[in-house]
Amino acid sequence: MATDHDATAPAEAPVRVLLPQVLPALVVGAGSALLFLGVSRIAEELQSVLWETLPDALDIGPYSSLWMIVVLTATGVAVGLVVWKAPGHAGPDPASEGLGGPPLAPGVVPGLLVASTLALAGGVSLGPEQPTIASAIALAVWLGLRAAPGTPGAFWASLATAGTFGALFGTPVAAALVLSEALVGRPGKGSLWDRLFAPLVAAGAGAMTTQLFSSPSFAMGLPALTDPGWEDLLAALVVATLGALFGLLGCYAFPALHRAFGRLRHPMLMLPAGGLLLGLLGALGGHLTLFKGLHETKELVGSLGVYSSGELAKLAVVKSVALLVAAACGFRGGRVFPAVFIGAALGLAVQALVPEIHPAVAVSSAVLGVLLATTRQGWVSLFVAAVLASSPAMLSLLCLATLPAWLVVTGRPQLELDHRGDALR
Template identity: 75%
Template sequence: MLRLVVPAVVVGALASLLFLTISGLAENLQGVLWETLPDALGIGRYSSLWIIVMLTATGIAVGLVVWKVHGHAGEDPAEAGLGGAPVPPGTVPGLLVATMLALAGGVSLGPEYPIIAANIALTYWLGRRVLPGAPGALWVSLASAATIGALFGTPVAAALVISEALTQQPGPAHASLWDRLFAPLAAAGVGAMTTTLVAHPSFDMDLPVLTHPGWGDLLAALIVATLGAVLGLAGCYAFPPLHSAFQRLRHPMVMLPVGGLLLGLLGALGGPLTLFKGLDEVKELTSDIGAYSSGELAKFTVIKLVALLVAAACGFRGGRIFPAVFVGAAFGLLVHALVPEVDPSVAVASGVLGVLLATTRQGWVSLFTAAVLAASPAMLALLCLASLPAWLVVTGRPQLELDHAGHSRH
């Protein structure tokens, strides 16, 4: 295991730096597209017209990348989850450019899938040349763990994801779980620390801290998480026919501009909060609880979910975790607005838990993300219990991920 420390450290640092570079470029481009350019043209930064124009233009730009750039920006994102087999390294530039354009242009997808795929491809390609005797699975696990650690700013999320994946993979009979987690956890730790030192990320939503949960809080968590799972599952059922409809358009220069136009119309209807990957927007949403009516929160919830489905179905490159977090948070605040007796922290954390369980089918990541948003150790027991009925709702049912035939994975 000691021999794996140096490769893990190198992969962790480089994976984080790639993530930070793409995120930084996307943020700078976002400032130009949504602030500098509309100001220069005398158009409102987030006017309905500008939102429609920008999302349509983003669809055209990403369509050109998918159509013309070598590798076509990787596989159909509707068929991709976290991790997976390495893609050819020649597809990475197009994938990263398409991702950067989507993030900057306001598409309702996050960076996790394409950044993980790019880091896996590059790590696998370089690792096989530097240490040809090392198993290929090692480089995949190091890159996956390092990127997840960088994305969440902590190695805990990566350890949970990798441990969940390891239960489905054969390994040496003598190796304990922590033996197999040793190198990925080292990579995740370095990736997380690199991100923390360079960018200082924060998942703090400034929610009221629940210190002494009661029976009413437990009942609320059970109900809200289950309803959130039902909401997320509705999106999973709608995803295959929506993806099939876009596939009938056949060409990326039709699929993506049409998808961009639809996203623009949805953004004009929902407003700026329903644009982009959703993490900063969640912070704004929860910064002043009670500022939005139940009608507005219902609108945010539905529009963001539909925007996530459209963006993933039409071919934009991006991940689904962060937009799903926004959907869950908006849904939780909607429950709080309708039933003020429900603690807002319980409502938001449970809503996020339910929606993520349905859309990602990653139990540990869903529980971890909900717990981080709540920022309360006392909430852990509530969320663990709330995950049980929500999991019964989603297990064995369609996922927000398709197979190569266009059918939902179960």
């Protein structure tokens, strides 16, 4: 006889339900990775032209103040034209968009990808994650609903999200963490792992596709911490909290900056003005404060001990302002990669002030705090910080450091606005 518990327990998805999901998950995961790799490759080639070929031909220093101002202003003009004229205006206002969201119309995707590629190549302080995920979702839902009309669009969106996350980080782990966080409290049949089955296949396909065609790595070459002590735990708690507070400063300033650019009303005014400001910030902070920030973070960490605490603090502040300007004026791009650079610069500044703090503790804890403030993605923040540390011994410290940092950011303004221009909380 069935008990009350048996009657209410969710039924496990049988193998015959899960197996047919494997092929579409593989296709969408690999396709999402190829989309990401294609955009990245085109952006890298254009970046090489803008920042190497042209300056060499003109006998101008590639990172001279004048060249940075010219290129970033021109990038603002180019992206402004795309946003103005492309179908769907290259997607909705990026200040109101997080990772994922409702699928865009497929006709919007070309303009969004072009705008993102131009921004990546031109040195704008935004990453590829948000436009790539939005584009992958739009294409996967559009094609999936035509191939299998009875399958919900949310299924195809989850595959595209997972596949792109797998491609971005070169591992399906980040996708599993993001989706498990998104699925909490969401109604659905079957266990969590039944619902994660197809997205994990897509994430694995995306990660493997990226591994085959590229060499993604978040490892920064930080000295490994093998035997953490109480002083390391205290440092992690303090630095992560400082990182969260620093990240929140930008979250509080973001709505006002977005309104200021909004008064210009037209993308051909907003984006060139933003590009000019980014060029001036690049001239102030140097070339390390340009671009999405991953390669620049590796260069910064690789020069451990070269910069003073003041210089590192300046890099963190300039990059933070550049991220705010780029996101507020309408450039298409994500915030995760620039936030990693901001956290790394801040952590190194703290370590330069207090040399007794281990570099891995300082950098990974600061990145954790800044990411928590700017993304509110707890699992992704912890994952990225742990990968940067490249030390299993750091994981327990970072898990504990997450707690005070989360108390600082929870309920506070996010680096994302609603459609009225008010900060989400």
